Amino acid sequence: MTDFRVPKLNNNDTTYVLVEWLAEDGQAVRDGDPIVLLETSKATEEVEAPRPGVLRRLLAEGAECEPGQVIARLLGPGDEATDEATDEAAGEAAGEAAGETAGEAAGKAPDEDPRRPDAPAPLAGGSDVVVTAPARELIEAHGIAMERVYALGRKVIRRTDVEELLAGGSTGADGNDRTAPDDAPAPAGADGDGDTEWITLSRAQQRTAEVVERSRREIPAAYTAMNVDVTEVLSLARDLTRRLRTLVGLPEMVVKAVGGLLDRFPMFFAEPAPGMRGSGMRARRAATADVGVTVDVGRGLFIPVVRDAGNRPLSEVAGDLVGFRKTALTGSFRERDLQGGAITLTLHTHDGIVFAVPIVFPGQTCALSLTAPRSEVVQDGSGFAVRKTATIGLAYDHRFINGRDAAEFLGELRAALESPARFLTENG
Template identity: 25%
Template sequence: MSQIKVPVFSESVSEGTLLGWNVQPGQAVKRGDVLAEIETDKVVLEVIAQEDGVLKSVTKNEGDTVLSEEVLGELGAGEAGAAAPTADAPVTSADPSQSAGGESQARTEQAVPAPAAQGERRDDLSPAVRKIMAEKGLEAADVPATGPRGNITKADALGAQPGQRPAAQAQAAVQLPAGARPEERVPMTRIRQKIAERLKEVQDTTAMLTTFNEVDMKPIMDLRRKYQDQFVAKHDIKLGFMSFFVRAATEALKQFPVVNASVDGKDIIYHGFYDIGIAVSTDRGLVVPILRDTDQLGLADIEKGIGEFAKKARANKLSMEDMSGGTFTITNGGTFGSMMSTPIINAPQSAILGMHNIVERPVVVNGEIVIRPMMYVALSYDHRIIDGRDSVQFLVTIKNLLEDPARLLLDL
């Protein structure tokens, strides 16, 4: 018999929340299987089986707070089905007014979601449920939702079969009384709580200011159009816009070291390296994985790094190491259609670059009005250590490098 323990947290993480078990007591598992998932205020961690065996018992249930290296359950030898759920195992009740402990729990503010239509994607699925459904080829309409808020539980997903739509799902949606004003109270995830805490802290502790400029994206778009096929053939990845911005930002940081610095009490820490965070939006909130030593990376290396981070983020596979540190951040609101914004600094960094939507607009070039694909860019910075002159010149440097990409290759 061996104990199943919470993975070791980093020094900056004190506790986590058990998102749920991927297996039930009595089920056989193999070494390397993901037994459970834990959400901290930074990442979602997987609890991995260290050996073959059977899940004998669990001591923590979905939603419970867990500490680093705390015991979650026991794994032992035996055949599948030999063990029954313990008294501590999760209880699934068809009555949403009953909590796991059996106590009555009023939910007058909650509205039960309507059943999912065929092919519809639900955003309320836990990583464990999403994994089971993907492995079994299930759609939301195939699975009965018996959770307390009309959500799909792991037991629901494990017991469902593709194409066998539950009778409860086939029924018409519940008709609410005329004039009903339903509400639902949903706790923030730990990641969302931490994001909110850090954003508020930045506003309270920094003298944040934002400066704007615009970039003519035609030179980069022409370059991508000309060399895209060759780039893909050689590097097996597409050439995007972000790699140009990372390279331009790195060169600008070399010229303006204070933008790459951070504040520690009454000291300014100047960093002699360039670790740039790339903001990535996920279902659980914004995360910022770090590209290390970007001054040593080519465009292909940057694109591959960003692509790998995107895959990890979608699968909740980003590690704490992926998101630790960073001296500067780039965020791209343009992917969602943002025309202009004032991004918030990612503390303890002192500046962040915001990219936006590319829109064809009339501009004056050599005394003539022409139509060009233009992008507004924004630099939010901590005015305590970065003067307006440096911030403006930093952004102008990025603009000049992007509008004449040859400068990036010639180090000009």
């Protein structure tokens, strides 16, 4: 018998939601079969069976779970004799996870549900609706009344269900039309004041808020910025876009250049050891330059990671970033796409932005920011010329990195970007 434990999916979350079991209780599953759907603040992830066996589920759908928690067991051929005892334990565990019986659930108010403090109100009969994070964001973006969502009669509401609802052709589980009229009144504010309009943060934005608060609270950050002449690198990027047949822009060039600095500046890619102070402070060296890059197409902020940016060719780095932008449009990132960044590049490429200070994410020692290129008139010999300039900023944990180190790091990055042909020849 093997305990099936919740894997660590997202460093920013301490709990996840068990959205749906993908295999029935008592079903024989194979190694690698998807058996459960878990929701974090950033994605909904299918988790696979680590070995073959007969599934015995220990946690109810809709319940919260923590990394490392046993939520199921996989029985082998010699474990059949314990099936009855396991079933009894499963029932008890599921009841404890739910925190109440069905009869009790019917009598509780929504804010008393211990499984999910932010869960929607229970349906008639005490059955809870589970709304995935992408679906909830779409609901909030369009101001859809939750009564319309409940009326779908579905146990799990996904983004596709909300899109169907917006299209006006939604039906409930019984096949009847469940679409509420467009002039249906919106629910009153949380305090009962119908005249007050409240903007509720999405679950993803709440997690972002927690990370920002933690960064400001725990990391004594400093900041240094440097202007870079990007005229030549932008010209080369346009040429490479045609030759490689994939989009190459300034962000792709910066990611590649940052990846080439790992050997000379290992502390900038290191992971601080937790809880260390004074003489006991240390940081774990990164084996590869895994660069997280912010992606925001209007559906929430994601930071997918370009793996080993220093040793992979620019075409692969560019391909990764193109793929990340496409995935962000559907909100279908996998947790593995978002894990393991050693350094973060935050993009502030809207026209007119000349200065941006990123936060240092917990678990990293620094973060870079990149602004949009802007035209500047510079002296050129006895005359003047118009050049393209961008600002690259570095926020850094001052406990691990000093100002001189930051200036040298930015100087090396600027040198690579201002001589891109030579840099790419040496680094692929």
